Amino acid sequence: MDYGKTAAAVLQGVGGEENVAQVAHCATRLRFTLRDNNLANVDAIRSTPGVVTTALAGGQFQVVIGNEVPEVHAALLGTMKATPVMVEDEGPRKNAFGRFIEMIAAIFTPLLWALAASGLIKAFLALATAEGWMNPAGLNYTVLNAIADAIFFFLPIALAMTAARYFKANEFTSFVIGAALCYPALIAAFPGIGAPGVTERLFGLPWLMTVAYTGSVIPIIVAVWLQSKLEAPLYKHIWAPIRRFITPMIVLLIIVPLVLLVIGPIGTLISDAMSGAIRWVFGTAGLIGGLLVGGLWQVLVIFGLHWSFVPIFIQEVSTTGVSYMMAPAIAAVFAQGAAALAVFLRTKNVARKQAALPATISSFVAGVTEPAVYGVNLPLKIPFYFAVAGGAIGGAIIGMGGVSSNNPAPPSGISFYPSFAPQGNFGWAIAGALVAIAIAFLGTLFFLRERDDEVANDAADAVDDGSIEVPVIAVPVVEMVADPAVASVVGDPVEVVASNSVSEYVPGSGTHILSPATGRVIPLSEVPDPVFAGGMVGNGVAIVPTEGRIVAPFDGEVTNVFHTGHAVGLMHDDGAEMLIHTGINTVELGGKHFETHVAAGDRVKAGDLLLTFDPEAIVREGYDLSTPILVTNSDDYAGFSHHAAGTVTAGEPLYTVHK
Numbered sequence: 001m002d003y004g005k006t007a008a009a010v011l012q013g014v015g016g017e018e019n020v021a022q023v024a025h026c027a028t029r030l031r032f033t034l035r036d037n038n039l040a041n042v043d044a045i046r047s048t049p050g051v052v053t054t055a056l057a058g059g060q061f062q063v064v065i066g067n068e069v070p071e072v073h074a075a076l077l078g079t080m081k082a083t084p085v086m087v088e089d090e091g092p093r094k095n096a097f098g099r100f101i102e103m104i105a106a107i108f109t110p111l112l113w114a115l116a117a118s119g120l121i122k123a124f125l126a127l128a129t130a131e132g133w134m135n136p137a138g139l140n141y142t143v144l145n146a147i148a149d150a151i152f153f154f155l156p157i158a159l160a161m162t163a164a165r166y167f168k169a170n171e172f173t174s175f176v177i178g179a180a181l182c183y184p185a186l187i188a189a190f191p192g193i194g195a196p197g198v199t200e201r202l203f204g205l206p207w208l209m210t211v212a213y214t215g216s217v218i219p220i221i222v223a224v225w226l227q228s229k230l231e232a233p234l235y236k237h238i239w240a241p242i243r244r245f246i247t248p249m250i251v252l253l254i255i256v257p258l259v260l261l262v263i264g265p266i267g268t269l270i271s272d273a274m275s276g277a278i279r280w281v282f283g284t285a286g287l288i289g290g291l292l293v294g295g296l297w298q299v300l301v302i303f304g305l306h307w308s309f310v311p312i313f314i315q316e317v318s319t320t321g322v323s324y325m326m327a328p329a330i331a332a333v334f335a336q337g338a339a340a341l342a343v344f345l346r347t348k349n350v351a352r353k354q355a356a357l358p359a360t361i362s363s364f365v366a367g368v369t370e371p372a373v374y375g376v377n378l379p380l381k382i383p384f385y386f387a388v389a390g391g392a393i394g395g396a397i398i399g400m401g402g403v404s405s406n407n408p409a410p411p412s413g414i415s416f417y418p419s420f421a422p423q424g425n426f427g428w429a430i431a432g433a434l435v436a437i438a439i440a441f442l443g444t445l446f447f448l449r450e451r452d453d454e455v456a457n458d459a460a461d462a463v464d465d466g467s468i469e470v471p472v473i474a475v476p477v478v479e480m481v482a483d484p485a486v487a488s489v490v491g492d493p494v495e496v497v498a499s500n501s502v503s504e505y506v507p508g509s510g511t512h513i514l515s516p517a518t519g520r521v522i523p524l525s526e527v528p529d530p531v532f533a534g535g536m537v538g539n540g541v542a543i544v545p546t547e548g549r550i551v552a553p554f555d556g557e558v559t560n561v562f563h564t565g566h567a568v569g570l571m572h573d574d575g576a577e578m579l580i581h582t583g584i585n586t587v588e589l590g591g592k593h594f595e596t597h598v599a600a601g602d603r604v605k606a607g608d609l610l611l612t613f614d615p616e617a618i619v620r621e622g623y624d625l626s627t628p629i630l631v632t633n634s635d636d637y638a639g640f641s642h643h644a645a646g647t648v649t650a651g652e653p654l655y656t657v658h659k
Contacts, residue, residue, distance in 0.1 A: 007072050025073040029063060030072065031061075052066055107163050107166055108159075118148050121147055153215060154178075155215050156179075159217065160174040164228075169224055169227045169231060170248065202257060218270055226255060232592055234247045244620055282399060289399045292392075294329065294395015328403075331395040331397075334440075335394065335439070338441040339372070340376045341360040343380065343448065346444065352376065391440075394433060394437075403429045510641065519543045519544050519545035519648065527626045528624050538579065539634040544626055546615070547615070549650065550627075552604040553629065556573050564594065566581065566589070566594055568580050568610050577633045580610070583625050595612050598611075638659060
């Protein structure tokens with residue numbers, strides 16, 4: 001796959017950059033929030049090499065790529081003149097369930113592979129001790145068991161960090177909350193676990209000791225959400241000289257006891273109820289439980305709803321050591337791969353055959369079924385139907401055998417099987433998978449009938465070399481030089497070379513840009529963001545501000561004020577278009593620490609106040625304050641005269657652009 005060509009074609013297919021409000025990616029998909037979903041050319045996107053298919057779910061336009069989605073996403077950012085931090089609005093608001101799924105995915109995705117790896121190590125240890133290969137009292141076992149158990153024991157700490165990123169709370173305060181719940185002395189304070197009515201008194205209030213919080217899921221997520229709601233108003237109203245340490249102190253003194261007294265017991269009751277219900281279903285009617293999971297798993301994956309079950313799997317493993325609900329899903333995974341393999345053997349369509357084989361391998365080896373589902377089985381319908389049927393029957397067999405898994409991550413193909421030993425009947429796990437494979441493979445092989453005209457049309461549309469000719473967006477980069485007479489335009493999108501020399505400011509010559517901030521001037525190449533540093537958004541310089549004020553750098557019009565308050569767009573009366581972007585990735589603050597003083601359409605004069613911000617708070621939250629001051633239509637100009645170096649004061653000449 002040519003990532004650059006794929007990214008450019010996808011961007012063109014979704015309606016161009018101006019139709020993109022937000023773009024992110026998960027494990028296999030680009031997730032766009034489009035301003036108008038009707039502008040997306042679905043057929044063009046799906047015909048792009050490297051794209052499996054598209055889907056619309058949860059208010060997002062999703063482009064399924066597969067395992068290489070991070071590379072395509074990176075190429076997409078390099079293709080766009082604006083980056084995802086330059087978002088004008090949040091796009092269509094998702095419903096509550098859509099936001100819940102998005103939250104679960106954001107919090108748990110970073111942990112999945114570590115959880116999967118730990119689960120495999122646990123499976124190996126269980127097998128090694130059962131077969132007598134390793135002494136459970138020996139040092140080797142102790143070390144390996146520590147590696148395998150660490151992520152589960154300290155799960156509240158890991159979830160605290162990922163939840164803090166999602167809720168935009170202070171990560172290190174969240175870390176302390178999670179660590180407090182895992183603190184050894186606190187764990188030792190639970191001697192009455194399991195004894196009805198045993199309580200202690202915490203700050204004079206009754207503390208029902210229900211469970212230790214190592215391995216818990218719900219309490220820490222709720223705690224970090226509450227932390228995020230408490231931090232901002234506290235920080236804003238506490239006296240500036242002391243608020244940086246008083247704010248987290250108050251948050252910790254409120255949140256941790258609240259978890260222990262209220263959130264924890266309620267969260268534990270919910271978790272226990274879910275785990276108990278699952279154990280009851282699989283204990284009394286394993287066939288029904290396995291049938292439902294095996295049959296519905298890939299349907300849930302299509303809509304991205306499988307994420308809602310990930311916390312349940314993790315909680316199951318954390319509290320009981322195994323997950324009965326996860327095991328039957330492996331049948332659904334293998335069934336999709338088997339159906340794709342049958343399509344590979346059965347189809348006469350060259351393009352479909354080329355897609356089916358790697359999709360088969362992806363399903364069986366890695367457990368990634370999106371290429372098989374979207375690219376092969378679902379469009380043909382019959383393979384998908386037989387795969388669902390195979391998954392349901394295979395899952396029922398696995399459920400009947402009482403099979404469970406000690407790996408809480410979604411099934412990862414063949415490598416998932418060691419996690420089935422020694423819980424339940426391992427033979428049933430093998431039998432269920434083989435039955436699922438047989439139904440999906442044989443059903444597809446014997447009942448798939450491709451229409452002759454469909455085969456012909458698809459063959460005519462196939463691209464032999466796997467490439468598609470699309471225009472590559474190249475942003476000209478203008479070198480900044482002292483003498484405008486020798487200014488030159490560099491045609492290739494390479495890193496900006498910003499001269500350290502300073503030219504004399506000549507009134508009336510070119511379009512003059514005054515400094516919008518007071519601080520230290522740095523070349524764009526030193527900005528810790530490759531898009532800005534590479535001149536992909538436009539050319540200019542950056543300032544590391546020492547004061548929390550951004551003022552107008554010229555007379556003109558405000559063209560855009562970003563809803564997060566971190567950036568503003570302007571247009572000079574001479575036609576120069578400017579972006580002032582305060583800090584790097586500060587859009588993630590969601591407007592916290594920023595206040596805007598103008599609106600789009602306002603006329604401003606040089607020196608008028610545009611926005612204010614709290615530099616100390618932004619740095620405290622871990623963000624770089626480098627502020628690019630860019631002419632975004634740089635390709636309309638022949639060169640720059642750089643007037644400022646070192647420290648500059650707001651209102652002083654910064655640089656001049658020349659036609």
